[in-house]
Amino acid sequence: MLRYGMNTISLDQARAAKAAALHLFAKLDVVGVGITRVQNEYAVKVNLNEPPPVGTELPSTIEGVPVRFEITGKIHAFR
């Protein structure tokens, strides 16, 4: 996969933003908060069980780190 551009966000910054995201979105139905990449930059990925209530404002960055939301639905043990 082609990777280009500078890494201006360090892994530690992304980890700190991830920790902040857990608190920030405590009221949403969060089913996972991890680290991903957006255009080769480290970013925070927030997985939601369902779409947030209408009118909920979601930030595009946390502490300068991009954040992406995804509605993943319920996750099951895959027996």
Place this chain on the structure above:
Amino acid sequence: MRLQSVRDLKLELLEAVVEPAMDVSTRATARARTLAERSLTVAVGAGGLGGSDLSVGVAASSFESLPPVSRSVALGVSKRGQQHQLAIRIQRQALAKSPLVEHLIKRAKGEANVRVIGRIEKRTQLLRTRRAGGPSGATNWQRGRIRPLQMGTSIAHVNVTAGTLGCFVRRGGNRFILSNNHVLADEDNASIGDDILQRSRLDGGQVPGDVVGELREWIKLRPRASNRVDAAIATIADGVDVEPNLLQGLVKGKDRRLAGVGADFLDEGTIVYKLGRTTGATIGRITAFEVDNVVIQYDRGQLRYDGQIEIEGNSDRAFSAGGDSGSIIVDADGKALALLFAGGDTGGSNGLGLTYANPIQTVLTDLDVELEY
């Protein structure tokens, strides 16, 4: 419709219309009703994105809780905007135009959402296999009785439906089978020494003919704290041979050999492979790492995991489905990266669901074993 109106209508139709039409046994009906209630819980509020959606949450269930007779029509509640609708889930496209379904839509005054979902109890597996482009209804070789034992084949505790034999591990001079707790130890419900079957019961495995070992140890699941791994090991019975490092047909039908433990740090974008009981050999890509607060639905309730790997299937295939639990995930060099244990139905850029896995280093450390390769 108001939520309560849909619920009332659902129950009324279920008893007055669907069940008589389906001619299911009393036992199946009771179980199907439990399933319908479960799906109701999932469905409420799950809609919104892309119109409406309904997850019928029955991916992980103990053998006893599977309905013995599958229904052809299931009813639930779905949501469209702020309005609730009657969710009609059918198992064959042909049923969409049937008098029964047309009657149901009419009774809901058109406020209905009809979708074909495949057979309920094995929905994930069948749906995924088809979506994955595999031959519809075909049985993978992984579901058969395979000797010597090898990675990627059907295995499970005697009370568990089906899972996958991940790989072999060692402690001292002893060799063990590695898979998930929920595959080998039935979510902590099993006892040391219980029979482990290859193939699993869902695939026709029986006692004593298919017993290949005994449950030895597992990492207990923690309901009130964060979990790191869903892992267990089983002994291998005398006289059962093992092919310890073969990943049969892993990449484009070509065999690979397990080549040790991979990197500690698993970056987004890493291409990964797995061999599993349900979807066979698949290729995927890590979409997130160090994923915390992953909430996973088990038979015993919801459990939370930290430090997990998230994967999506490449192109138009899901990376995994029910029954693939326990699969070892490797990189392009055949190095072990993670132990597959859970997944969803709708996430990922291809909409076919995300897969979750425990980093293999954590699994090996927590079980105090070494990978065999």
